[in-house]
Each structure stands twice: as C-alpha cells, then as structure tokens.
Amino acid sequence: MSPRGTVQNAAMRNQTLANISSAALRMFSEFGYHGTTMKLIAESAGQSYGLVYHYFPSKEAVFRHLVDFALESTIAGMHAVLSAPGTAWEKLERYSAMLVGSALTGDSSRYFLIMTQALTQAKGIEGLQRHIKARAAVFYELLVPLVIQAQKTGEAAQGDPEALVAAYLSLVQGLALLVYQGNGLERKITAEIMSSVLRAPRH
Amino acid sequence: MSPRGTVQNAAMRNQTLANISSAALRMFSEFGYHGTTMKLIAESAGQSYGLVYHYFPSKEAVFRHLVDFALESTIAGMHAVLSAPGTAWEKLERYSAMLVGSALTGDSSRYFLIMTQALTQAKGIEGLQRHIKARAAVFYELLVPLVIQAQKTGEAAQGDPEALVAAYLSLVQGLALLVYQGNGLERKITAEIMSSVLRAPRH
DNA sequence: GTCTATACACTGATAGAC
DNA sequence: GTCTATCAGTGTATAGAC
Secondary structure, three states, X not given: OOHHHHHHHHHHHHHHHHXXXXXXXXXXXXXXXXXXXXXXXXXXXOXXXXXXXXXXXXXXXXXXXXXXXXXXXXXXXXHHHHHOOOOHHHHHHHHHHHHHHXXXXXXXXXHHHHHHHHHHHHHHOOOXXXXXXXXXXXXXXXXXXXXXXXXXXXXXXXXXXXXXXXXXXXXXXXXXXXXXXXXXXXXXXXXXXXXXXXXXXXX | OOHHHHHHHHHHHHHHHHHHHHHHHHHHHHHHHHHOOHHHHHHHHOOOHHHHHHHOOOHHHHHHHHHHXXXXXXXXXXXXXXXXXXOHHHHHHXXXXXXXXXXXXXXXXXXXXXXXXXXXXXXXXXXXXXXXXXXXXXXHHHHHHHHHHHHHOOOEOOOOHHHHHHHHHHHHHHHHHHHHHOOOHHHHOOHHHHHOOOEOOOO
16 A cells, blocks of 8 residues: 555565566476476476466466567677677677677576577467567678678678678577587687687688 | 288388378477477378377387487488598588588478477486487597697687587587578578688688 | 277466465 | 466377277
C-alpha cells in the first residue's frame, strides 16, 4: 500500500526475474530448448514451479526473452566498440579483442550458445528463426562497411566483404562452442587469431 | 531359408537401415536431440513406428550411431587428404578445399551439425560428451604436427599451434551453421578464407 | 520383417489455497 | 507474490498380431 512497499516489491520482482532468467540461460545453454523443462528451470532457480509461470506465460516466452537479450546486447556491444574513434581496421581489431577478453568467457558465451540453439532447434518456434535473421542482419550492416573501408587501406583481405564477415561471425559462433567444452583451449585464442580471417596478407 | 533369400533379406535390411539413418540425420540436425521424436523419424523415413525400434534399441542409440559415423568419416576424410603426397602446408590447404567443396555442402554439413547438437545438448546422454572428446582429439593429433611443420617453413602463422587448430576447427563448425541457415552466404566462402586462420602474414 | 495398439512416465500449463 | 495439486497431451518403449 505505502510507497515504500511498492518499491520493495518492484525490487524483489526484478531480482526474482533476474534469478529465473539466469537459471533459464544456464539450462537452455546446456540442454537446448526441447531438453530444458520448466521444472528444471524452477529448481535451478530455487523457485517453485508455478512461480516461473507467474513471470513468463510460457516456456517459449522465456527462451524468446533470452534470445532477444542476446541479440540486443551483442548489437549494443558492437555499437559501443565501433563508435569509438579510430580507423576501420582498428575498430575491427578492437572488437576482436573485446570478444576474446569478455564476450567469449563465462556467462556471455552462453548467450552465443543459445543463439546457436535457437538457430538449430527453433523450427517449431513460430517466427523465431525469422526474427533472429532480421536482427542478425544488423551485424552485417555494421561490419561489412568497415571491412570494405579496411580493404581500401589494404589492411583487410581482398575478396567478397560479405563472405569475410560471414566467416568472421562463424568463427565467433564456433569459438563459443569451444568455450562451452571447457578444454582450456579457449584461453589460448588471441585477438590476433580472430582477426586473421579478415586480415590481408602483408606484402 | 535358401541362400538367395537371406542375401535379399540382408540387402533389404541394409536399405531400410540406411533409410532410417538418413531420415534420423535430417530430423536430428533440424530439431536437435530432444526435439526429435521417434515418431518423427519413422514418418520421415516412411516407415512404421515399431520398425524403428526393430533396428535401434532406443532413440539414444540412433543418435549415437549418427555421431559415431560423423566422427569416423571425418577422421577418414582427414586421413585421405593428409596421406596424399605434398608439403604440410599443401595438405592443410587441400583439406580446406575439400571442406569447402564437399563437406560443407548438402548432407555432409548435417553431420557437422549433429556434432554441434551432441556437444551442446548431450548432457543427459551418458558418456557421449566424453566419447566425442576422445575421438575429436584425433583431429588435433593429425593437424597440430602439420601446423608445426608449416610454421617452420614460414607458411603457417606463428603462435600456439594448438590454438591455431582450435580456431580452424571452430571456424569449420561455425560454417556448418552458416550452411544450415541457407542464406546463400555459404557459397561465397572460399578455401582461401578458411585457410586464413592458419596462414602466416607474408613479408 | 513389418505393423498396430497400448502401458507408463513426464511435460506444459492452469487453478486455487495461503 | 508464492506455493501445491492437478489435468490434458505427448513421448519412449514394449507386446503381440500378421
């Protein structure tokens, strides 16, 4: 009733929501969409079964929420790195460094993983595939112009810029899988290796 | 009873088995392990539900069979390309060409996909993760020495050879995902781009 | 070898008590 | 806001007829 009460309620609600989301991210990234049950999410979050349905109308909604967050935060991260001053090639190298430094370690790699899950198992989820494709197009819209510019200065490799970006993003997705396997090999990956897909052979 | 009868039976059995396996590969690669039902496999193969269980004791066995085939045929393909005469770098380039030319197109890419499915959803399948890790170690055993040799001739990039191979294999896995999405972008990928992860910057 | 029918367990989602 | 109980639907696996 009192203002303080509603504020506390909102805080508690946000915390519970974050708790459930975090648990769902772990489960989806480990068992896939169909392999994850609402019971599993609830138990993993330390919450009751019914409470999950209080925050999300369906399992699909939970998954969509995570996929959207993954897409938007990836786009935001790209924007942040690419909007800082520097040449096109410097920006691309800086993004590789950011991926190796943070995005491909810990929880962030799980977001790349559920993107993979979404792409390879979402045939039954109405419109999700299309939604991802539309938002992922932004990746290309941001990176392709940079590659074209870096090709003019001779820093990026010649060839179809879209193909280069496609290979670069494929490498990122593949590395997220490597991180997930946890052999320790992922710690040896350097920003230089990541950029090598785009880099021109020097003469 | 007669010799001819048993031979015909064996032939029919092999064909039905191949039919079910092929249908299962399609379903698993599109819906993932948990998203694929035995009913779906049966219908997709044009066979009855019970018949699938006549050929495989369980859904897990079907999946294992496909994963094993994927692993062994990938290893066999590597051996074939790498045992042909040539320098270490030539062999690596030849393998990239083979991947772009055949392995990453059509049905072959589905085998790379179920490897991804297996790695990211097989937490519930006892021992599968370990089995894959053990067999996938062969990839490294075959490729790392080649990279080390190509580093000596200055053709491969300097740096940890294991990290280079890990990035190379990650790129392959990522590209299989690209093929699956079917944007048409995968057709622009060249062997040169694939090899760029391993290639040394020329001086 | 091939098919249909079914037992049994589990999952997603809802209802209603506190 | 949080929990337990419950229902309808689906999935794996088996049994048994042909």
